[in-house]
Amino acid sequence: MNSLKHNNPQILHKNPWTSIFYLVLLFLAWNLFSQLIGTGIAVLVTGVGFVESQQLLQPPFGPKSKVFMYAAQGISHFLGFTLFAVFFIKAMDKVSLKRYFNKKNIGLQASILVVLTTFSFMIFNSIIIEWNMNIEFPEFMQGFGEWARSMEDRLMQLTELLSSYGSFGEMLIALVIIGIFPAIGEELVFRGLLQNKLQIVTRNAHLAIWISAIIFGVFHMQFFGVVPRILLGALFGYIYLYSGNIWYPILAHFVNNGLAVIIMYLGPKYIDDFDATEVDSAVPVYVSIIGLFACLIFFRYFTRLIKGTAQ
Numbered sequence: 001m002n003s004l005k006h007n008n009p010q011i012l013h014k015n016p017w018t019s020i021f022y023l024v025l026l027f028l029a030w031n032l033f034s035q036l037i038g039t040g041i042a043v044l045v046t047g048v049g050f051v052e053s054q055q056l057l058q059p060p061f062g063p064k065s066k067v068f069m070y071a072a073q074g075i076s077h078f079l080g081f082t083l084f085a086v087f088f089i090k091a092m093d094k095v096s097l098k099r100y101f102n103k104k105n106i107g108l109q110a111s112i113l114v115v116l117t118t119f120s121f122m123i124f125n126s127i128i129i130e131w132n133m134n135i136e137f138p139e140f141m142q143g144f145g146e147w148a149r150s151m152e153d154r155l156m157q158l159t160e161l162l163s164s165y166g167s168f169g170e171m172l173i174a175l176v177i178i179g180i181f182p183a184i185g186e187e188l189v190f191r192g193l194l195q196n197k198l199q200i201v202t203r204n205a206h207l208a209i210w211i212s213a214i215i216f217g218v219f220h221m222q223f224f225g226v227v228p229r230i231l232l233g234a235l236f237g238y239i240y241l242y243s244g245n246i247w248y249p250i251l252a253h254f255v256n257n258g259l260a261v262i263i264m265y266l267g268p269k270y271i272d273d274f275d276a277t278e279v280d281s282a283v284p285v286y287v288s289i290i291g292l293f294a295c296l297i298f299f300r301y302f303t304r305l306i307k308g309t310a311q
Contacts, residue, residue, distance in 0.1 A: 016200040022092060023193055030087075031080040038076030045071045059154065061161045069162065074177040081185025085193060106247055107309065113302040114239060118252040120298055121235050122259070123291030125228045126283050132227045148223040155222060163264035171265040179258035187250045190216045190233065191240045209237035232256060235295075242303045 043053050046068045056065040089095060133152075137145030162178075165171040190212050199208035213233030217226045236249040283291070 016197050019092070020194075020197045020201065023088060023197065026088065026092075027080075027084060027189065030084045031076075034076045034080035034084075035072075037079060038072040038074075041075050042068045042072035059157050061157065066161055069158070070173060070177055074181060077177070077181045077185060081189050082181065085185065085188035088193060089188075106245060107305075110243070110248070110302060110305050110309075111251060113298050113305065114248050114251050115255050117239070117295050117298040117302060118235070118255040119259070120291045120295035121232070122256060123283060124288050124295060125231060126291075127285065127288040128228045128231060129225065133224050135224065152222060152224045163261075164268075165265045168265075171261065174265075175258055175261050178261050179254050182257055183250050183254035186216070187236060187240075187246060187253050191236055191249050192246045195237055195240065205241050209234055209241060213237055238299070239302070243306050 039053065043050060046053070046056070046064050048056065048064065048068070053068060056062070056068045086097065089097060162174065165174060194215065195208050195212040198211050199205050202208055202211075210230075213230045213236075216233035217230035220226070220229055222229070236252055239252055240246060240249045
């Protein structure tokens with residue numbers, strides 16, 4: 001069972017290589033334009049000049065920095081991923097959204113299994129996150145290592161800023177921008193479009209999943225977090241492969257991102273020395289192994305359930 005056996009409309013595309021070329025080219029151009037629009041609207045929202053807006057993106061960050069980044073990120077991501085995917089599906093692939101989305105197999109039990117699979121994987125993945133964060137480069141790559149580390153340190157500061165919620169309403173806004181928008185948009189692009197097209201071209205579902213996952217990981221431009229993101233992308237890819245339903249990887253993606261937002265909101269309220277930058281810290285090795293086994297078990301039940309409902 002795989003995504004191409006669920007009446008996926010992309011299997012009818014006559015020139016998959018051409019389609020992939022247009023997908024990549026239009027995606028890059030569209031995202032650049034979306035970032036400009038997002039930045040422009042963020043400038044209007046915060047009431048600062050363009051030069052001052054660039055200073056808001058540099059530490060030390062102030063209150064306006066958070067507003068600016070929420071507005072810029074939310075708008076640019078929605079336009080650059082979700083709106084782009086809808087445009088490409090309708091204008092380039094020339095299929096209706098109703099035909100593209102397979103709703104036949106959506107079920108409460110399967111959704112619960114997806115949530116449990118993702119949560120278990122997050123427990124396992126924490127040890128990979130810790131390992132990736134502490135990679136040491138050889139002497140000949142010290143220049144790249146220093147650049148990558150400085151980028152990571154800046155992102156850590158951004159994490160501390162964006163994860164400090166002053167109210168429940170602010171947390172809900174973050175849940176939409178960090179949880180919902182990326183879950184829908186990124187899954188439509190990386191799994192719904194790219195993975196399917198690569199599967200048609202390579203005729204190998206597993207190869208398509210891992211290529212898409214690698215691109216997904218590299219796209220986030222965080223070297224010290226690339227491996228866990230690749231593994232996460234592969235998980236989303238396999239959930240999509242065996243269900244043929246884009247809503248399941250969207251749910252998994254939302255669980256991964258949304259749970260982090262909720263923890264960052266509730267953590268300071270109940271933990272005195274809570275540190276947002278340590279949310280992904282590694283659990284003990286035996287707990288990580290248990291998480292991996294639990295993930296495999298839940299995923300196995302998920303695939304059996306999907307297979308049973310498809311018959």
